[in-house]
Amino acid sequence: xxxxxxxxxxxxxxxxxxxxxxxxxxxxxxxxxxxxxxxxxxxxxxxxxxxxxxxxxxxxxxxxxxxxxxxxxxxxxxxxxxxxxxxxxxxxxxxxxxxxxxxxxxxxxxxxxxxxxxxxxxxxxxxxxxxxxxxxxxxxxxxxxxxxxxxxxxxxxxxxxxxxxxxxxxxxxxxxxxxxxxxxxxxxxxxxxxxxxxxxxxxxxxxxxxxxxxxxxxxx
Amino acid sequence: xxxxxxxxxxxxxxxxxxxxxxxxxxxxxxxxxxxxxxxxxxxxxxxxxxxxxxxxxxxxxxxxxxxxxxxxxxxxxxxxxxxxxxxxxxxxxxxxxxxxxxxxxxxxxxxxxxxxxxxxxxxxxxxxxxxxxxxxxxxxxxxxxxxxxxxxxxxxxxxxxxxxxxxxxxxxxxxxxxxxxxxxxxxxxxxxxxxxxxxxxxxxxxxxxxxxxxxxxxxxxxxxxxxxxxxxxxxxxxxxxxxxxxxxxx
Numbered sequence: 022x023x024x025x026x027x028x029x030x031x032x033x034x035x036x037x038x039x040x041x042x043x044x045x046x047x048x049x050x051x052x053x054x055x056x057x058x059x060x061x062x063x064x065x066x067x068x069x070x071x072x073x074x075x076x077x078x079x080x081x082x083x084x085x086x087x088x089x090x091x092x093x094x095x096x097x098x099x100x101x102x103x104x105x106x107x108x109x110x111x112x113x114x115x116x117x118x119x120x121x122x123x124x125x126x127x128x129x130x131x132x133x134x135x136x137x138x139x140x141x142x143x144x145x146x147x148x149x150x151x152x153x154x155x156x157x158x159x160x161x162x163x164x165x166x167x168x169x170x171x172x173x174x175x176x177x178x179x180x181x182x183x184x185x186x187x188x189x190x191x192x193x194x195x196x197x198x199x200x201x202x203x204x205x206x207x208x209x210x211x212x213x214x215x216x217x218x219x220x221x222x223x224x225x226x227x228x229x230x231x232x233x234x235x236x237x238x239x240x241x
Numbered sequence: 242x243x244x245x246x247x248x249x250x251x252x253x254x255x256x257x258x259x260x261x262x263x264x265x266x267x268x269x270x271x272x273x274x275x276x277x278x279x280x281x282x283x284x285x286x287x288x289x290x291x292x293x294x295x296x297x298x299x300x301x302x303x304x305x306x307x308x309x310x311x312x313x314x315x316x317x318x319x320x321x322x323x324x325x326x327x328x329x330x331x332x333x334x335x336x337x338x339x340x341x342x343x344x345x346x347x348x349x350x351x352x353x354x355x356x357x358x359x360x361x362x363x364x365x366x367x368x369x370x371x372x373x374x375x376x377x378x379x380x381x382x383x384x385x386x387x388x389x390x391x392x393x394x395x396x397x398x399x400x401x402x403x404x405x406x407x408x409x410x411x412x413x414x415x416x417x418x419x420x421x422x423x424x425x426x427x428x429x430x431x432x433x434x435x436x437x438x439x440x441x442x443x444x445x446x447x448x449x450x451x452x453x454x455x456x457x458x459x460x461x462x463x464x465x466x467x468x469x470x471x472x473x474x475x476x477x478x479x480x481x482x483x484x485x486x487x488x489x490x491x
Binding site for chain 2: 064119126
C-alpha cells in the first residue's frame, strides 16, 4: 500500500500524550495536513485550537471521559453537550467506555452510556474500549450494543501507555471485525512505529488506525 | 500484612500498632484505572481490612463508590472515600469538572482531587488556571475533606511551577497535589520549591513514584501529611518493622 492509500485510513492524535500546549495542538493539525491525513483526535481542552482549523479540510474527533472512562453515563452525555456548547469544534466524539464496570457484569451501564451519548448529539459517536483485556463474549456484547444504539464505531484501545494493559492491535482488529461485521467502523489504536504494522492491522480488519503524532511514521 | 501476634511483648505490639495506624492515616490507598473490575476492588478492600487500619482515604472510581461503601460497612475503622476528577491530564472542560464534582458531592464522596487544565499550564495561560481554580474552590472547597488541585510538576519548569502556584494562591487554593501518579512521580525538589517560594501557604500532597519508607518519612519531614503512594501497605509494614526493631519488639 502506498502512503496515499494508508493516509486515508489514518487519524492523527496527541490525546494520550502528557505534554500538550496550544502550539503542539496547532502543530498536530499542520502535521495532519502535511501528511494528507484528514482526521485528528484531540481533547476537549484543545477545542479552541480545533475551532481555528474548522474549515481547513481536517475533521476533528474530541475525546470524552478519556482515559479512564469511569464517569457515569449522564456525565458523559453532559460532557458532549458541554463541548457542543463551547463552540462545537468536534465533527465526532470518541467516548471512553466504562470497561472495568462493564466487565464486572454491568451491561446495563454500557447500554445506557451508548444510548445517552449517541442521542445527545447529531454527530457520529464512537466508543473506546480495551479489546485486549476483554473476552470474545464481551466484544460480541459491545459490538451488538453499539449496532443497536447506532454508535458509529468501536476504537480498540485508549493507547494510554501508563495503563499496563495488554494490547495487540492486529489481533484486536481481527476480533472486533468478527463481531462488528460490516456495520461498525473499527478503529485500531496503538503505538505504531512502522507502516508495515499499520498495513498488518488493516489487513486484519481495521477500517481506520489512530497514530500518535510522535510516531516517526508521520513525517513533518 | 504484619502479624502482631508474633510480638511477645503486648505493650510494644500495641504501641507500634497505634503508631502504624497513625502512619497509614496520612497515606492514600486504593485502586483506579479503566479495566479495574469489582473483583479487583473487593480484593484490595479485603487486603486493607486485614490491617484493621484506615488510610487517609480510599481512592476509587465513581462507579465503585456504592460497592466500596458497602464493603466497609462492617469495618472497624471509618474510611473516607476519594475520587479523582479529570484524571490524570485535566482534559475535561471546566463545566464538566464542575458537573462531576456536583455528582460526587451528591454521592457524599469525602475527598477529591481535580487535575487542572494542563494544556493551559503548558501554554502559559495562568489567568485561565486561576479562573479554573477559583471556580472550583469557591463552589466546593467546604464540601469535601480536601479539594486538591493536581499539577504535573515533573513536566514543568521551575518557572511554570511557581507561576501556576501563584495562580492557585490568588484563587484561594488550599491543597495542591504534586503530580497525579500514573507514571508521573513527585520529587523532593518539586515539593521543596513550592515550600520555599510559598512558605506555609499550601497543603502539599506528593504523589507518584513513592515506594519506600525513607521517602514517605522525608516528605513528612517536609511537612506533607497527605501522601499518595500505591505501596502504602508495604511501606506501613516497613514502618512497623522499623519501630519494632527500635523498641526491641523483634
